[in-house]
Amino acid sequence: MRLSFLRYKKKDVSGAQELLFKWPYIGLITISITTLNFLITYNLRNTTVQYLSFYVIDLVATYLIIEFYAFGIHVLNKRAPLGDNFVKRVTYQFTAHTLSVVIFSILINELLDAIFFQGERLSLSFDFYTQDTVVALVFILLFHCIYLGLYLLSAKSVFLEGEPKKIKVFQGMAHKLVGFNDVICVYTQLGNTYVVDSNYNSFVSEKTLGEFEELVSQRFFRANRQFLVTMAIIDSYKSAGNGKVEVFLKANGIGDLNKSIYVSRSKASSFRSWLKKG
Template structure:
């Protein structure tokens, strides 16, 4: 899917349950379920014939493309207005602009495929299409919004309990040590090694990479650049600089690496501000 490229490219947390809606096998289960329900509502199956199988297969393709378009919109919203940022703003965008875009795309893709597979004779901008299928597209989009956001909120309510139980394995002398994730304020790399900084300013070495750690930690951490994965409470100050970038200063902890300013790229700047606000 096109969404997978945006999904991976934007470092969206794939472990979040709401994002699984757009991954196999769930996307196909949703596609077939919606298509079947829409088919039963739209057609009188008492007069069904072999052509209805062809109609059904084209409708599955149509529904899949609409859901894929819906997912691309979600990926863009996750980048521009993440759920863990200004939640009200995100909900407003999702229920208005995103909904309208999905409905318009539904109209266009239906008309396009109708002309490709049926020479424009099945829909042909019919009154029934705009009073039935378009309304159904709106209803399904709104229901999908509720499902997506509901899964997000459900995961958010459970996240603190899961996090308290998670530990990061580090090296303490010649032994291995488990450090609770909620005691860690920063991960960073230096000279090819990955280090862990705790609330008590203890520093440990771990064999995990920052990429590995991104898959483990919660949204309380932010990957500001290739070198640092931080919690909000370790930030001393930040300010906007040229070209839309952000300069971040960490609290001094007797570590030379923390005396340097960290630059957040222009592409991550808006997400960083939203993350700081949310935390």
């Protein structure tokens, strides 16, 4: 039986489930699952040296499937983020993603079998497809449940913690503390990060836009590479060419703040969903 789980290289979703994607945890998961599968699959009473080569190849297969699984999660996090539409994401993850991983698992095992064992281990065997693949499917679904459960626990924790009460900004040469609930927009320009409060005062911050994105709640939306916006600063919006959305901002005298920005086609649906939640 060959099965694998998940390694996720790029941080698209922060939370407790991130631990599943980092070393040494991912290594422990890979070795544990491979060992468990090995013990279930083979009768170790008649162990030979050849079984060691079987185990090593199973580890390789598991690692390759982990990479494929990670790619699938990466795509899902872009196309159907958990925070945007949880039901839609869960549906995709339990159907299309699961099926693609199972198919890839079969193909990679057959390929490694053909390369290293001349097709003698699997050979499209009846037992492999009626037993091993089914058990692998059950473990994949179980891992989905663990992954989503950790996400929900993490989301609950973030909700309870809330945003920081105040953040440090600069006004000229002076340091100032601004209430985070008063922040309505964060944007970057010429390498600097600017914070706009509800009175349309603009301050400089030493934090990057990416660092702000990790702090903020769903009150903010990452419109593009330069802007984190709230609904308070949005004046209006309209559909633009190529599936984009043009968003008009209330600049209110802030000279370097763009009067309009664009939300990309890939984020347009998430942007409209975010507006409906407001």
